[in-house]
Amino acid sequence: MSKRHRLPAAAPALAANAPPAEAAIGTLAGDVLRGLNATPRQLSSKYFYDARGSRLFERIMRLPAYYPTRVEARLLRRHARALLGALVPTAAPVELLELGSGDGRKTLALCRDWLKAGTSLSYRPMDISAQALERLGQRVARQLPALSVQPLCGDYFQTWPLPQARRHQVALFLGSNLGNFTDAEAHRFLRRVRAHLRAGDSLLLGLDLRKDPRTVLAAYDDPEGVTAAFNLNLLRRLNRELGMDFDLDGFRHYASYCPLQGVARSFLVSQRAQTVNSRVLGQSFPFGPGEVIYTEQSQKYERAGVDAMAVACGFAVHAWFEDPELPYALVACRAQA
Ligand SMILES: C[S@@+](CC[C@H](N)C(=O)[O-])C[C@H]1O[C@@H](n2cnc3c(N)ncnc32)[C@H](O)[C@@H]1O
Known part of the structure; x- marks a missing residue:
């Protein structure tokens, strides 16, 4: 990046693969703690975009x-x-x-x-x-x-x-x-x-x-599996940044579209009974088989x-x-x- 395009120092700029800044951890930790303790469990879609997530979104x-x-x-x-x-x-x-x-x-x-x-x-x-x-x-x-x-x-x-x-x-x-x-x-x-x-x-x-509805649904459920990889990458990020131990093979991407509400939704579905722990959050999260984490909505x-x-x-x-x-x-x- 040329000098002209350098990111301003005032903003919390996270370099690719750099350890996240304290302030950013605070926000992520608070949001994840709230989201995983909510019913249904949910994670904000803004956390999709770490270095790998941004590349996957470009795909x-x-x-x-x-x-x-x-x-x-x-x-x-x-x-x-x-x-x-x-x-x-x-x-x-x-x-x-x-x-x-x-x-x-x-x-x-x-x-x-x-x-x-x-x-x-x-x-x-x-x-x-x-x-x-x-x-x-x-x-x-x-x-x-x-x-x-x-x-x-x-x-x-x-x-x-x-x-x-x-x-x-x-x-x-x-x-x-x-x-x-x-x-x-x-x-x-x-x-x-x-x-x-x-x-x-x-x-x-x-x-x-x-x-x-079929056109909408296909956009969030591609046969190439890129959207699935993008969704699952959120768990990879939490493993790295919040010391969590999500088994990425233990969750699967699921997309739905409700034509009455005009909302496409993405979820991660637990494939079995399992417990996920976080060193940073100091909490364990038990998941039942079929239990979902709601990760994104897309209003039409x-x-x-x-x-x-x-x-x-x-x-x-x-x-x-x-x-x-x-x-x-x-x-x-x-x-x-
Ligand atoms: C769905 S992508 C769209 C990118 C671009 N606007 C486009 O139309 O191709 C969403 C973008 O918003 C950024 N983003 C998500 N939440 C944000 C937030 N709270 N503040 C700033 N950027 C955010 C993500 O990093 C990502 O690059």
Whole structure:
């Protein structure tokens, strides 16, 4: 990573494979303790993204069945100029703040187009995965060296960069990440984003929409087993970082989709009666055969619900770009006074 792309020291940057910082252990330990003592047991999907998890997610994005990445990339390419018009009302310089950017692959196509249109653009990708940001920095250096990039490694629920003066802020939340939140969490997240923007600033959401349940389910249950490896990697991470002794062969990935609620869910299912111990947490967790750990939800949206949620959180939907082949939308929102 070039000097220009170095991660800021203020954020809790975790280098790939480095021992986690004290603060990060505290958060992970507290969340895991709460989650494994809850009914049903659950683990936050934000812990998927250690070095190995980030690499596995990059493989998921290339899977034929995982349509969200492909469709969203197509929409960003097709509507890049119209998005500029919808998100940036004046010729002001733009600060593009991407929340949970991952490797930023899709966003670079948008940046390239906006630079071509003469936009003065500053890109601030933010992610808890230092490894994903490292890759993003390398990608920018290779593909778009003219772009000014300031990556920030941190949790968007805990830290936020100060907006640059005199730049119109555009926050991006792509990959249908919003769908990983429950309804209440999604509202809390959007209100937090609104509180950090100025009236008139913009937010672009990439949201997966309801569609044939078989298409949705296939995206979370690929025959190649990459999603299963991604899900199980969470246990590997807890073994390493919390001194746990999960037997990775003792749990299996299971995905479901409920078309009534529009929610895809991922679980890890205990294959037998077993007890898992943690040195760091000082607790043992007995599992029965078939007992699940709920690891991720992916909400599929409908337009009316999105409009209502935006308004409830201080935004108005300004433009809606939907894929004609597979229901998926880019939703341009404006922060209201
Ligand atoms: C599903 S991936 C999507 C990546 C990218 N937005 C895309 O559309 O391809 C989710 C990304 O959000 C990051 N992430 C998850 N929870 C986060 C949090 N609380 N704060 C910051 N980043 C987070 C993960 O590290 C991961 O890179």
